[in-house]
Amino acid sequence: MRERPDPAALLDWYDRHARQMPWRVGPAARANGVRPDPYRVWMSEIMLQQTTVAAIKSYFEAFTTRWPSVSDLAQAEDADVMAAWAGLGYYARARNLLKCARVVHHDHGGVFPGTYDGLIALPGIGPYTAAAIASIAFDLPETVLDGNVERVMARLYDDHTPLPAAKPVFMEYAAALTPQERPGCYAQAVMDLGATICTPRNPACDLCPWRKSCAAWEAGTAKDLPKKAPKKRKPTRFGIAYLARRVDGAWLLEQRPDSGLLGGMLGWPGSDWGDAPTEDPPIRAEWRTLPAEARHTFTHFHLRLTVKTALVPMDRAPARGFFIEADAFDPENLPTVMRKAHALTKS
DNA sequence: AAAACGTGGAT
DNA sequence: TATCCAAGTTT
Numbered sequence: 001m002r003e004r005p006d007p008a009a010l011l012d013w014y015d016r017h018a019r020q021m022p023w024r025v026g027p028a029a030r031a032n033g034v035r036p037d038p039y040r041v042w043m044s045e046i047m048l049q050q051t052t053v054a055a056i057k058s059y060f061e062a063f064t065t066r067w068p069s070v071s072d073l074a075q076a077e078d079a080d081v082m083a084a085w086a087g088l089g090y091y092a093r094a095r096n097l098l099k100c101a102r103v104v105h106h107d108h109g110g111v112f113p114g115t116y117d118g119l120i121a122l123p124g125i126g127p128y129t130a131a132a133i134a135s136i137a138f139d140l141p142e143t144v145l146d147g148n149v150e151r152v153m154a155r156l157y158d159d160h161t162p163l164p165a166a167k168p169v170f171m172e173y174a175a176a177l178t179p180q181e182r183p184g185c186y187a188q189a190v191m192d193l194g195a196t197i198c199t200p201r202n203p204a205c206d207l208c209p210w211r212k213s214c215a216a217w218e219a220g221t222a223k224d225l226p227k228k229a230p231k232k233r234k235p236t237r238f239g240i241a242y243l244a245r246r247v248d249g250a251w252l253l254e255q256r257p258d259s260g261l262l263g264g265m266l267g268w269p270g271s272d273w274g275d276a277p278t279e280d281p282p283i284r285a286e287w288r289t290l291p292a293e294a295r296h297t298f299t300h301f302h303l304r305l306t307v308k309t310a311l312v313p314m315d316r317a318p319a320r321g322f323f324i325e326a327d328a329f330d331p332e333n334l335p336t337v338m339r340k341a342h343a344l345t346k347s
Numbered sequence: 348a349a350a351a352c353g354t355g356g357a358t
Numbered sequence: 359t360a361t362c363c364a365a366g367t368t369t
Contacts, residue, residue, distance in 0.1 A: 048365040055355065055364080089353030092368070126367045146365045191365060200363065201358080231362085232350095261352070299352050336354060 005156055005213040007179040007186055013209035014189035019196070021053070022060060027185055035184075038112040038137040039070045042100075045129045046093050053195075059088050070112070073098070074105030079255075082264050083333035091335070095264050096124025114138045135187040143175040144187045148194025154226035155198060158215035162227040198222075236302040239273035241294070241341045243309045244283050244318070249326030252282060252318055261298065267338045269321045273303060282320040285310035290344050296337040307341045 015027045023044040025036045043063060047056040062084060067073035073081070078098060085094035100123045104112055112133070113119050120130035131142035145153075150163060153173040159166060179186050197204045203222050205211055216222040244252035258264045269282035281287060287308040294305040331342045 045365065050352090050364060050366055051354080052356075052364045087354075089355090090366085092352065093366090096367080124367070128366055132365065144365080147363085148365070188365095195365080263352090297354085299354090300350075 002215065002218060003213050005177055005210050007177055007181075009209045010189045010193065011179075011182055011185055014185055014192060017192070017196070018185075018188065019192055022057075022064075024188070030182075030185060035139065036137055038114075038133060040064060041133055041137040042070075042112060042125075042129075043097075045132050046097055046124055047088065049093060049129070050090060051088065055088065059085070069110065070101050071105045071110040073101040074110075076101075078264070083266070083330075086265065086333050087336055087339070089336075091263055091265055093124060095258065099123040100125065112137070114140075116140065116142050132187060135183045137184070139182075139184040141178055141180050141183040142187075143171065143178045144191065145171050145174050146191060146194075148191045148198070149174050151200065151226050152190060152194045152198045152210075155203075155216035155222045156210065156214050158219050158221055158225070160221075160225065160227050162229045164229065166226065232300075234297065234301050236304060237273045238275065238304050238306070239277050240271040240279065240306045240308060241268040241338075242270060242282050242287070243268055243307060243341060243345055244285060244312050245309070246312055246323055247314055250323040251326070251329050252312075252321050253324055253329075254282070254321035262335050262337075265335050265338075266333060267335065268341055269318075270305075273301075273305075277306075281308075281310075283310070283312055283316060283318040285312045285316075292344055292347075294337065294340040294344055296340055298337075303337065305337070305341055307344050309345055 018027055020026065021044065023036060023040040025034050044060060047060055066084070067076055076098065081098050082091070082094055085091060103122055104110060116130045116134045119125050119133050120127065128144060128146050131144045134140040134142040135144060145167070150167070150170050153170040154166070157173055159169065161169060197208050201223065205217050205222060208214065211217050214222070216225055252269065253266050254269045256262050256265050256267050271277035271280045287310045290307040290309060294307055296303045296305065331339050334342065
C-alpha cells in the first residue's frame with residue numbers, strides 16, 4: 001500500500017541536500033530564525049521565471065551589487081536597467097521589475113508587502129511568484145506551483161492529464177501537501193526535488209525521499225510525465241537590420257517601443273519582420289549587404305535577418321534612431337539577436 | 348483563453 | 359539540426 005507523501009520526509013531530505021544560492025538562507029540558519037532579504041528573493045524569482053539558475057547567476061550578482069536595495073533600484077534610470085538585463089530575455093520582466101521597485105519604494109516605504117495578496121498586486125508578480133516570495137521570504141504557508149512542482153505532482157499522483165489544463169488539479173495536489181511548519185523550506189525543497197531528483201528526463205527515483213509515495217514510480221510511468229499539450233511549430237520570418245557607422249565610429253541605434261518583442265530595448269533600426277520585408281533604411285547611405293545572415297529563434301518564430309552596413313558622414317541626420325559614441329557603445333547592452341547582427345560586422 | 352514573450356544548454 | 363526545456367506573467 002502506497003503511503004501518503006510526507007512533507008516532513010521531504011524536509012529531512014532538504015536539510016541534507018538543499019542547494020546553496022546567493023539569495024537563499026540555508027535550513028540551518030533558518031532554524032535560528034534567519035530569513036532571506038525579500039528584495040533578493042524577489043529579484044531571484046523574477047529572473048528565474050522560465051530561466052535556468054545558471055543563466056541568471058551573473059545577472060543576479062550584477063543587479064544586487066549595483067542596486068543593493070529596492071529603493072536603490074527604484075531610483076535607477078530605465079535605460080541602465082534595460083541595458084543590465086540585456087541578454088537575459090523576456091524583457092517585460094525588466095520593465096516590470098522597475099515598475100515594481102518604484103511601487104514598493106513610493107507606496108510601501110521601500111518594504112515588500114508580506115502577504116500573498118499584497119505581492120500579487122505588484123507588477124510582474126503572478127500566482128507563482130507571489131507564493132514563492134510569501135513562503136520563502138515570509139514563511140507563510142502559500143503553495144508554489146511552478147514547472148518543477150507540476151512535474152512532481154503529475155508523478156506523485158500518476159496524473160496523465162495534459163498541461164496546462166491540469167494546472168488547477170495539480171494546484172490542489174500541491175496545496176494539500178503544503179505544511180504549516182517550515183513552509184519556506186518546504187517550497188524550496190519541493191522545487192529542489194524537481195530540479196535535482198524528479199527531473200524531466202531520467203528522474204533519479206532511487207534517490208527520491210518520496211519514492212514510496214509515488215504512484216508513477218509504482219506504475220513505472222515517471223519518465224513519461226507530465227503530459228503536455230502538443231506545441232505549435234514555429235514559422236520563419238525574415239527581416240533586415242541596418243547597421244550604420246558614422247566616420248567617427250558612432251553607431252546608429254534606436255530604442256524599441258515599450259510594448260511587444262524586445263520592448264524597451266536598444267536595437268538596430270530595421271524593417272518589419274515578416275514574410276518579405278521591404279527596404280526601409282534609417283539614414284541615406286550606400287548600403288552593403290553582408291554575405292551571412294543573422295539567425296535567431298524566438299519563443300514563437302525563427303528569424304533570418306539580413307544585415308546591411310554603411311559608413312555615413314558626420315553631418316548627416318538619421319530619419320530614425322540616434323548615434324551612440326563608440327566609447328559609450330557596448331554590444332552587451334543589446335538583446336542577443338542584435339548582438340548577433342553586430343557580431344557579423346566583425347568577421 | 349490562447350498567444351505573445353528570449354535565451355542558452357542538453358539531447 | 360530540431361526539439362525540448364528552465365523557479366511564468368500579461369493581455
